[in-house]
Amino acid sequence: MQDATRRALILAVCGAVVIAVVLGLRQMGFFRSAQARANEEFRLSDLAHHNNDPEAAIRHMQNAVKLDPHFVEAREGLAALYDQHRGMEHAVAEYERAIREDPQNEARYCYRIAQLYFLYRQWQPALEWARRAQKLQPDDHHVQRIIGFCLERQNKWQEAEQHWNSLLQKDPGNTDVQRSLERVRRHLAKVKPHNAKGG
Numbered sequence: 001m002q003d004a005t006r007r008a009l010i011l012a013v014c015g016a017v018v019i020a021v022v023l024g025l026r027q028m029g030f031f032r033s034a035q036a037r038a039n040e041e042f043r044l045s046d047l048a049h050h051n052n053d054p055e056a057a058i059r060h061m062q063n064a065v066k067l068d069p070h071f072v073e074a075r076e077g078l079a080a081l082y083d084q085h086r087g088m089e090h091a092v093a094e095y096e097r098a099i100r101e102d103p104q105n106e107a108r109y110c111y112r113i114a115q116l117y118f119l120y121r122q123w124q125p126a127l128e129w130a131r132r133a134q135k136l137q138p139d140d141h142h143v144q145r146i147i148g149f150c151l152e153r154q155n156k157w158q159e160a161e162q163h164w165n166s167l168l169q170k171d172p173g174n175t176d177v178q179r180s181l182e183r184v185r186r187h188l189a190k191v192k193p194h195n196a197k198g199g
Contacts, residue, residue: 038068045077054085069101076112088120107136114146123153148180160184
């Protein structure tokens with residue numbers, strides 16, 4: 001009888017300890033989903049950024065990406081932090097890693113790389129990445145616009161004219177595209193007489 005009581009008491013104590021450990025771990029976040037923990041890391045990164053602690057902001061955003069590789073906003077946030085504090089090459093490398101680890105969002109990451117190169121006035125790589133995004137999402141007007149602007153910045157005026165004209169045929173009411181096409185045609189009109197004299 002005493003053995004049975006002792007066994008019951010030991011089991012009760014062990015059960016209480018297990019429950020206490022589980023509750024403690026739960027309180028510490030061990031049983032939350034990876035997505036919930038990623039959201040918390042994202043929040044902590046944002047807080048660190050506002051507190052002017054870029055290394056902590058980067059560390060927390062890296063954690064968010066590790067916990068949830070499909071967390072697009074965390075990927076973009078990490079790339080932005082890299083661009084701001086470590087240089088554009090690190091941001092591009094992060095997006096390239098994102099393409100490998102989260103291929104369902106490849107078009108978006110390609111566009112973000114194109115944007116980065118465009119901001120740094122590197123027109124040819126910007127154009128190449130935008131065209132890669134275009135193959136994946138042909139109707140994305142942001143991608144189409146960056147392609148047109150890259151062609152213009154590289155003085156590929158006839159190609160730019162064809163590009164804007166093609167877009168206008170698909171969407172005749174698009175005033176932004178109309179303006180871009182008119183701008184390119186004005187430039188071509190100025191250049192043609194000069195070329196004729198030189199010929």
